Amino acid sequence: MLESLKKKVYEANMQLPKLGLVTFTWGNVSGIDRDKGLFVIKPSGVEYDKLTPDDMVVVNLKGEVVEGKLNPSSDTPTHTVLYNKFPNIGGIVHTHSPWAVSFAEAGIDLPALGTTHADTFYGKVPVSNALTEEEIKTAYEKNTGDVIVRTFRERNIDPEAVPGVLVRQHGPFTWGATPDKAVYNAKVLEVVAEMDYHALQLTRDNIEVPQYLLDKHYYRKHGKNAYYGQKN
Amino acid sequence: MLESLKKKVYEANMQLPKLGLVTFTWGNVSGIDRDKGLFVIKPSGVEYDKLTPDDMVVVNLKGEVVEGKLNPSSDTPTHTVLYNKFPNIGGIVHTHSPWAVSFAEAGIDLPALGTTHADTFYGKVPVSNALTEEEIKTAYEKNTGDVIVRTFRERNIDPEAVPGVLVRQHGPFTWGATPDKAVYNAKVLEVVAEMDYHALQLTRDNIEVPQYLLDKHYYRKHGKNAYYGQKN
Amino acid sequence: MLESLKKKVYEANMQLPKLGLVTFTWGNVSGIDRDKGLFVIKPSGVEYDKLTPDDMVVVNLKGEVVEGKLNPSSDTPTHTVLYNKFPNIGGIVHTHSPWAVSFAEAGIDLPALGTTHADTFYGKVPVSNALTEEEIKTAYEKNTGDVIVRTFRERNIDPEAVPGVLVRQHGPFTWGATPDKAVYNAKVLEVVAEMDYHALQLTRDNIEVPQYLLDKHYYRKHGKNAYYGQKN
C-alpha cells in the first residue's frame, strides 16, 4: 500500500540526520497522497539507523492508522490537522533543531533579515500562540495543530508563502509541496535562525528587509516568473 | 566477573565521543549490578580508542576496587556516593561537555524553557552548592558526591525525575536506570544547555514553561501513562 | 572550449562544500580567461554532488552565454560587472556562509581585529550600500555588482587589497587572482567573521588593530617583500 510514497517518506526522514537536524529520534517526516486521502508517517521513537521503508505507518485524514505494525509518531494528530487545514501541502516535518528551538523558547518570531530567509520564507516565521492549560491537558497534539492553523489565520499569514512555524516553547514544524521540500524548508529555517541569532546579537536596530527585497527574492525562486535554477 | 555489565559499560563509554560529549579522556560512565552490590567503571585517563571491555574496573559500594588491572576513574568516589544515596539508579555519566559546563561555570541552573527539556528533566537541572575549602582539600571526590546529594535534598528535587546536576565550577553528572540511559541524559542535557543559552541571550524575560507543559511532556515519555515510542 | 579553466572552476566550486561554506546549492565560483574575455561559471541551482566540469557555463563580458547546456548562476550579472570593473581579478566566489551573512544582515563592516584578518584583508571588509527599490526591481543582479563597485569607489577601498565585500542583507562576495584564491578568501572571511563576532560580544571597546600591525601582516604575505611560505 502506497509503496512509492513510503519510500519517499522514508528517504525524507533519513535526510534529517544527514542535514544535522535531529538528535536521537527527535524528528519526523510525513507525506500525503491527496487522491487517496492517506498519509504516511515515521513510527514513534524508532532510531534512524534501524528505520526501513516498511516501518512507515499509513494514516487517514481522521488520524486513524490504516496500515502498519508500529505506532505512528506521537505527533500524528498535529500532522492530521495540518493536512486537513492546509489543503495544498504534500509533506510535513517536525524537528527539535537547536537554533529554531531557541527562537521558539524565547517566543520571538524569526524576522526576515536577509535574502537567505526571503528566498524561502515570504516574511517572518511566526511563533505560535500559547496553548491553554486545557488545550495541553486534552488532545495536546491535535491542539498543537489547531494553534498553528489559528496563528496563521489570525495573523493573516499564507502557509504556502511561509511554510513553517515555531511552536511556542517547543520547536519547528515546516511543510511543502512534497516531503523533500518540507525537509528543505526545515534546513533553511535552521540555517536562517542561526544567522539571525547572530545578527540580532550584533545589533538590535531594525534590520528587517524591506518589502521589495522580500518580493524580489521570494519570487526569484517561486511562481511563474521564477528564474533561479534550471527549467525541467 | 560481571562480563556482561563490563561490556555494557564499555559500550556506553564509547558512546561519549560518538555523541560529541568528550574531549580527550574527560568523561566516564559506570553501571551497577544492584544484586551483587558492585559497579563497573572506566579506568582513569585511558584514551577511548585504546579502551577495551576488559579494562573496566569493578568497585564495591565502599569504593574499593574488587577487580581490575588499572586505576578506576578518579571520580569513582563520586559515583560511589551516588549509587549509595540514589538507590534506584543503574548508571552514571560524567563529562565536561561544553554547553553544560558553561552553565556550571556561570552558576546558573538550567531552566526548563521548552519541551526538549521537559521530555527528560522534570524541572530545572540544578547547579550544586559550592564545596567549602575543607571539602575540596579532603576527600574531594567523595564530597562532590555528598554535595550533589545535599543539593537535591535541600531543594527537594527527586533525582529520578531530574536525572542530572551541574556541579558548580566543574561540570555535569547525569544518571539513569541503565548506563545507556545515563548517556542519553548526558546528551539531552548538553543539547538543552545549547538551546537554552541562545534563548536566554535572545531574551531575559521569564520564559520558563508552565507546570502543566512540564507535566504533559514529562509524563508523555515516563511512567505508566507514557505513550511516546513503541510498546515492547 | 576553455577546458582547463572549466576544470579549475569546477574544482574551486567543489571546495565550497568541503570548506563548510555552502548549504544546498547556495554558492558559486567563476574564473576568467582575460585574453579571451570569457569567464566560466557554475550553472544555477545544480547540486554539488551532481556537478561535472562539463556543466560549467561560458559567458562573455557582456554577460551573454557563449557555451553551455545549462543556465548560468543567477548571480552571473554580478560576476560580469565585477570582472569588468575590477580588471585584475581572476576569480569570484559568492556564498551564504553563516558568520559572514550575520554581519551583512546586521549591516556592520567586518573590522580588522587581529592578524588573521590582516594577513588577507588590508582593512575593514565593507558592507555595501543598500540598493534602492528601483535597483532591486530592475536588473537586480547587475545592480548588485554596481553597488559593490560604487561602495569600493566611494569609500576609497582598493579591491585588490580588500578582496571581498558583504552585500547588505544578503551575503559575501570574494575575489582573487585565481578562482582558488577567491575560495581561500571566502573561507578566511568566514573564519574572521566568527572570531570577530565573539570578540565584539566580549567587549565593545575599540579593539581594531593599529595601522602598523595591518601593514606588517598584510605585507608579510603580499607584494614583493612577502616572506611567508616557500619561494617557488
Place this chain on the structure above:
Amino acid sequence: MLESLKKKVYEANMQLPKLGLVTFTWGNVSGIDRDKGLFVIKPSGVEYDKLTPDDMVVVNLKGEVVEGKLNPSSDTPTHTVLYNKFPNIGGIVHTHSPWAVSFAEAGIDLPALGTTHADTFYGKVPVSNALTEEEIKTAYEKNTGDVIVRTFRERNIDPEAVPGVLVRQHGPFTWGATPDKAVYNAKVLEVVAEMDYHALQLTRDNIEVPQYLLDKHYYRKHGKNAYYGQKN
C-alpha cells in the same frame, strides 16, 4: 639528523587539523633536543596533507637553519626566543584556533572559571602586552617572543604552570614538556576559551574559581602527588 624528533614533530603537527585547531596552514608545532641545542619545526605555508617528516626544518638556538630544504615557519624567531628563555619546555605550538583568538582580539585574559581550566592551567592565561610600533616594524617575530617572556616576568607567571599565552590581536601560543603535550595544551586552551566565552555571556558576576579549587585540580594532574590517570 634528529630523525626521531622530526617524526614526533611531524605527528604533533598532524594532530592540529585532527583536533580542529587549524584552518589551511595556520599553525605550527616545534620540538627541541636540549642536549644538541637544536629544534625541529614545520616549514612555512605547507599544506598539512602534503607534509612529510622529511620536510621538517632543523634550527639552532640562534634561530639559524641547520638542515632542511624548505623555509621554516615564519614564526621560527618566536619559537627560538621561547626555547631560550623557558629552559624547561620541550615543544611549542602556535595556532589561530577561533575561540582563543577571540579572547586575544578582545584583549581579555582567559579567566579560570572551572576545573577544565584548572586541570591544565594554574591560573589565568594572560593576554600579552601590546608590541610597540617599533617592535612590530623590526624583528617582529622575535619581538613577539620577547613580549611573551616579558608578560610572564612582569606578571610573575610561571610558564610551566601556565603553559600558554594569548598574543594580543594575534592568537595563542602554548608549550609543554614535549611537542605532544604542547598540542594537548593548545586543545585545552581552545575548549576552555569556548566554555568561558559562554559563561561570561551568561553572567558578568565574578565567577573565577577560588585558589583552593585551582590548587586541587592542578595538583590532581601535576607534580608528585598527582593521582589522575595510570602510573606507568
